[in-house]
Amino acid sequence: MPETVDTPTLEELQHWTWVLGRAQQMMMEQGFDLLKDGAAAAAPMSAMAGMPGMASMPEMPAMPGMQVPGMVDPTRAMQATAAFWADSMTLWQRFLDPDHAPPFEETPEQARDKRFKAKAWREEPVWDFLRQSYFMIADHLLKGVDAIEGVDARQKEQIRFATRGFIDAVSPTNFPATNPEVLEKVVETKGESLLKGLQHMMADLAKGQMTQVAPDAFEVGRNLATTPGKVVKRTPLYELIQYAPVTESVYRTPIVIFPPWINRFYILDLTPEKSFIRWAVEQGLTVFVVSWKSADATMKDVVWDDYVERGQIDAIDTVRELLDVPSVHAIGYCVAGTTLAATLAVLAARDEAAKVASATFFTAQVDFSEAGDLNLFVDEEQLKLIRSLGGEGFLDGRYMAATFNLLRGRDLIWNYVTNNYLMGQDYAPFDLLHWNSDVTNLPAKWHLSYLSDLYRDNRLVEPGSIAIGDTPIDLTRVHTPVYVQAGREDHIAPAASVWKITHHFQGPLRFVLAGSGHIAGVVNPPSAQKYQYWTNDGNAATLAEFVAGAKETRGSWWPDWAAWVVAADGEQVPAEGARRPGAGALQALEDAPGSYVRTR
Structure with missing residues (x-):
């Protein structure tokens, strides 16, 4: 007998008619x-x-x-x-x-x-x-x-x-x-x-933005950025957050973290088990972090000088005065690391280099001659486009988010088209993707200068080509001890580009190549037991030489960094007085994570 074909019922036809x-x-x-x-x-x-x-x-x-x-x-x-x-x-x-x-x-x-x-x-x-x-x-x-x-x-x-x-x-x-x-x-x-x-x-x-994570899964202050602390200073450019100690004594020299203003600071304070800030506090370090203000029309005249002088140097001096210490350990992530390099050069030129006992760079570049795919995004047509988008004095953060997504379009665009648009799947709860979607507006004037002066013209590594105020920048004058971390699969700041820092700074330098990329390579807590990192105590002249003679260590590089920082200054003091947020000369303005991180 011929095979019979089931005809759709009236109910099924009605259903599909309703769907269409x-x-x-x-x-x-x-x-x-x-x-x-x-x-x-x-x-x-x-x-x-x-x-x-x-x-x-x-x-x-x-x-x-x-x-x-x-x-x-x-x-x-x-x-x-x-x-x-x-x-x-x-x-x-x-x-x-x-x-x-x-x-x-x-x-x-x-x-x-x-x-x-x-x-x-x-x-x-x-x-x-x-x-x-x-x-x-x-x-x-x-x-x-x-x-x-x-x-x-x-x-x-x-x-x-x-x-x-x-x-x-x-x-x-x-x-x-x-x-x-x-x-x-x-x-x-x-x-x-x-x-x-x-x-x-x-x-x-x-x-106007692609969703990558369940919208209500995370909230800053509820299950993200929950490390206890206080906002102890607020300026038109940044909030300074001081975190509460959890040990009876702390190391004398504090840590000041400068995250990139392209993103929210809590990439270093995600869920408690992933938080670099919480982990650093638990190691007995006094930790401060700068939370940058998302740009608005009031910041139309903000330029790089402001992020150096009114941002990084001001925060360093504030912490030094608050705790009555001669210096701080500074950390710069991505573009804030690039700016930290300029800050170190400015301090060196002013004979104030001693204000920074050591500097740590997370996936940061100073020489942009091999800056990877982002370099392809900088030409006159694109600068013209950015000028048109920044008419009110700031660039909508969704533009930059889309740019970074394009660098990994298969994972950060088309993956969501397939799963969430075509298959109608629910969005997964993922703290890192929530942060990735939490965009920040950028000062248009400074962003244009950053792209043209650094990415296009590579002026930072030309001594005297750029000045902060009346102070010319010369990276070769920097003798500060430096710890440089790069990500092996970093597509934003390629390891080969980050390595070029070693060609310019003159002081003792430790270079660490971490597994994974721009984010996961940094946010890799020891408890996760993920990835690995490579070190080389020899005198490698190139990244290839470094890798060829490198020692591989399984897990997180965080303990290696902590040991390096403590070796620079192992003196401890009681965790009391100004070491507790709001108990010193600066009163607590509000609980961490503050207001700027919530400003849209």
Whole structure:
């Protein structure tokens, strides 16, 4: 008997009609809301289409072998075209006659690709064919970029970056009809997953920012940034937070932490088990942290001089006077580390270097000649775009958040498109992603100067090229003991770029290469027993030499840093008087984490 096909019931037809009707209604409602509210809320989202480095990108070759006038050698183009079609024929043979075709050989990177972890991508012929096709075309597109001639190295890197972004964007996992997991979810939920995903997408369009974490899972002061302390000073630029000691005695020289103003300070005070600040307090250190104000129109004239003079030097002097100590240990993270380098040079030029007993740099750069993919985002077109976005004197933090997401688009953009838009999955509670989404506005004038003077022109390493007030900066005058931490997989401040600090400072220096990247490489508590770090007590001239002779240690580098700081000054004093927040000359203004961290 012929196989019978179950016809849908009236109830099922009504349900699917409702799904389609509800989806249409949701999109119409969203459209009316956008028309009513204007494009302001969605501006940062739309900026992703013209992100730094994108508007001025040279045109990307659409397929291997396509001729770009004056850019591709005809012979190499013909070879590339022949190779592409040969691989295509092999792919079809593997699909139509698998027993007589050479097997598909995955690269290690393809084998680890989490986008294709579902069994269907390998066990079902059609999906396997689609996966192999994608990898083959991606490979040839990148080879096509390598074959381009007649462009400078920077332009080729821009093309390569754009090509990688294009490859990630057109992955079959990003489209409902070409993702078996999405189709399975649609059938399983009778279309409810698509509606839920549509809700997620429209909510993100309305707020102009991609959601990456469950919105109500975390709250600053409730389960993030909970280390006990007080705000003891507030200026128009920053709040100074002093943390309460938990040991009977503390080391005499305090710690002053300068986080980047591009992000909120509590990356170093996440949940208690991940908090660097809490851990440092538990080691007997007196810890202060600067919580920068998110920029608004009142900060339209703020420049780098302000972050050095009214920010870092002012905080250092405040802590020295409060605790009656001659010096502090200073920590600078990312851009605040770059600024700390300038601060050290300024103090050295003024014969005040003794104010800083030691300086620690978390993934910070001073020489931007090899600053990685972010360097591709700095050219005249992008500076012009930033000027237009900073008309009120500050740059909306969502713009920078989208920029950093683009550097790891596969993980920080398309992963959420697939899981939360296409499959309608709930957002996971993840403290680090909550922090990543908690954006901070930037002073537009200073941000433009930072990109042009440092990233584009690399002036910080030219003695006297930049001055703070009347004080020229010369990094070679810095003799302060320095601890430098870099992340092996850092895509924002590449380890090779961070290493260049060793070429400029003159004092004793300890370089530590940590496993993982810009965030996880820093936020790696000993209790987690994750990753590793490398040290080398020899005189390595290059990062390659450092790695070749390095000793690997499993786990966190935090204890190594603590031992280094204590070795610089191991004297202890009772944890009383001004060592307790609000008990000294500076009264407690409010409980940590303060007000600036909550300002939007």
